Amino acid sequence: MPKIEIREATIDDVEAMRGLLNDEIRNDVNVWDETPRSIAVMRAWLVERLDSGMAVLVATRAGAVIGYAGYGPFRPHSGYRHTVEHSVYVDREERGSGAGRALLRALVKIAEERGIHAMVGGIEAGNAASMHIHREMGFVETGRMPEVGKKFGRWLTLVLMQRTFDGDNAGTMP
Numbered sequence: 001m002p003k004i005e006i007r008e009a010t011i012d013d014v015e016a017m018r019g020l021l022n023d024e025i026r027n028d029v030n031v032w033d034e035t036p037r038s039i040a041v042m043r044a045w046l047v048e049r050l051d052s053g054m055a056v057l058v059a060t061r062a063g064a065v066i067g068y069a070g071y072g073p074f075r076p077h078s079g080y081r082h083t084v085e086h087s088v089y090v091d092r093e094e095r096g097s098g099a100g101r102a103l104l105r106a107l108v109k110i111a112e113e114r115g116i117h118a119m120v121g122g123i124e125a126g127n128a129a130s131m132h133i134h135r136e137m138g139f140v141e142t143g144r145m146p147e148v149g150k151k152f153g154r155w156l157t158l159v160l161m162q163r164t165f166d167g168d169n170a171g172t173m174p
């Protein structure tokens, strides 16, 4: 089996990334959007992220994109400028083979190198796999907000997991 590689995303990856995101939007509760992204919206999002120096990474196997991860502003107010919110997506067929962990590890490394102070992931409370890899990468739960989302007719709880690079709850990475 060819190994998983991690690299920075380019605009040529946008359609593959859109496929991964729209699968989540249509079929699962890990993304709380309900309308699939058009290619124009996804492309504009990626261009904006790349142009503003936000990290976007893809995982590939034999050249094919099997996952992606990235971060952007946590909240749109200047006082939050040292904090980012990130997300990670892996093709269903590829889950459990280490791509999610590899993407998150690489993203944390870039954030730290670029002087980000805190990373926050918003995770649906039932998403044990995501919590598992976040804990492994030194994230701790810093927030739990019951029933702030609803999808497929079900109330959803948001868990915030945070890694602070030189703060009180700073974790350690393996």
Ligand SMILES: CC(C)(COP(=O)(O)OP(=O)(O)OC[C@H]1O[C@@H](n2cnc3c(N)ncnc32)[C@H](O)[C@@H]1OP(=O)(O)O)[C@@H](O)C(=O)NCCC(=O)NCCS
Pocket: 024, 030, 086, 087, 088, 089, 090, 091, 094, 095, 096, 097, 098, 099, 100, 101, 102, 121, 122, 123, 127, 128, 129, 130, 132, 133
């Ligand atoms: C979360 C996600 C990114 C993980 O990607 P992945 O490629 O499967 O991750 P990895 O293979 O690196 O690791 C998954 C780990 O979770 C563990 N895991 C899976 N299901 C689990 C469960 N129900 N309970 C506890 N751990 C679980 C696996 O055993 C594995 O750990 P291990 O290698 O120590 O055994 C992927 O499931 C995904 O894309 N989910 C949909 C989108 C999403 O939830 N994104 C995260 C929100 S920020």
